Amino acid sequence: LAKTTQPISMDSYEGQEVNITCSHNNIATNDYITWYQQFPSQGPRFIIQGYKTKVTNEVASLFIPADRKSSTLSLPRVSLSDTAVYYCLVGDGAGNMLTFGGGTRLMVKP
Amino acid sequence: KAGVTQTPRYLIKTRGQQVTLSCSPISGHRSVSWYQQTPGQGLQFLFEYFSETQRNKGNFPGRFSGRQFSNSRSEMNVSTLELGDSALYLCASSSGQGAVGYGYTFGSGTRLTVV
Numbered sequence: 001l002a003k004t005t006q007p008i009s010m011d012s013y014e015g016q017e018v019n020i021t022c023s024h025n026n027i028a029t030n031d032y033i034t035w036y037q038q039f040p041s042q043g044p045r046f047i048i049q050g051y052k053t054k055v056t057n058e059v060a061s062l063f064i065p066a067d068r069k070s071s072t073l074s075l076p077r078v079s080l081s082d083t084a085v086y087y088c089l090v091g092d093g094a095g096n097m098l099t100f101g102g103g104t105r106l107m108v109k110p
Numbered sequence: 111k112a113g114v115t116q117t118p119r120y121l122i123k124t125r126g127q128q129v130t131l132s133c134s135p136i137s138g139h140r141s142v143s144w145y146q147q148t149p150g151q152g153l154q155f156l157f158e159y160f161s162e163t164q165r166n167k168g169n170f171p172g173r174f175s176g177r178q179f180s181n182s183r184s185e186m187n188v189s190t191l192e193l194g195d196s197a198l199y200l201c202a203s204s205s206g207q208g209a210v211g212y213g214y215t216f217g218s219g220t221r222l223t224v225v
Contacts (some may be wrong), residue, residue, distance in 0.1 A: 032212070034212065036214075041198070041218070041219070041221075042216075042218055042219070043114075043200045043201075043202070043216025043217050043218055043219055044153070044200075044202075044214075044216050045216065046212070046213050046214055046215070049212045049213075087153075097143065097155040097158055097166045097168065098143070098145075098153075098155060098202070098214065099155065100145075100152055100153035100154075101152075102152055103152070
């Protein structure tokens with residue numbers, strides 16, 4: 001499974017757009033890119049998944065360039081409740097397992 | 111719909127004992143996977159079951175084992191507990207189809223403390 005690299009932490013303010021970039025240089029052809037959010041003492045929560053270009057849902061957007069060696073999770077107008085750890089994962093259906101990296105600890109300030 | 115249920119939520123055990131944790135997946139989900147989360151090692155994959163068969167196993171000693179029943183409920187067992195086994199154990203449920211990672215639903219976990 002491809003390894004991922006993301007910033008350890010980020011700070012933002014309420015109402016701002018937050019972009020978290022993940023590097024995955026060794027991504028394989030069959031790999032999808034998935035983002036999860038985790039609050040303290042809770043299990044991770046699925047946010048979004050994509051393969052290429054742009055994916056958008058009701059909570060976030062995922063931008064994936066043509067070479068797919070990186071991806072950016074975009075959270076529009078964050079609020080205090082978006083303070084959490086965000087994980088970027090890559091993997092295909094064959095492995096049936098999720099390999100979590102260290103994640104990015106996002107702190108949203110008032 | 112009901113989420114993933116893990117029991118118990120908290121557990122305290124003594125070194126050398128064994129423990130069994132339970133996970134009830136979302137109705138209709140046939141895949142259950144287990145993860146260990148510690149401050150030092152982060153989230154690490156333990157194993158995954160689909161239709162009662164273990165499809166993948168992480169890099170953990172044989173003291174860690176699991177099984178899945180015909181109703182998709184799963185249990186994991188840790189024998190001869192060590193202090194380092196203290197962790198949050200998370201179970202994730204999915205349909206088992208499609209790209210890995212899509213729509214996994216995690217439970218709130220079982221916090222195991224070994225003393």
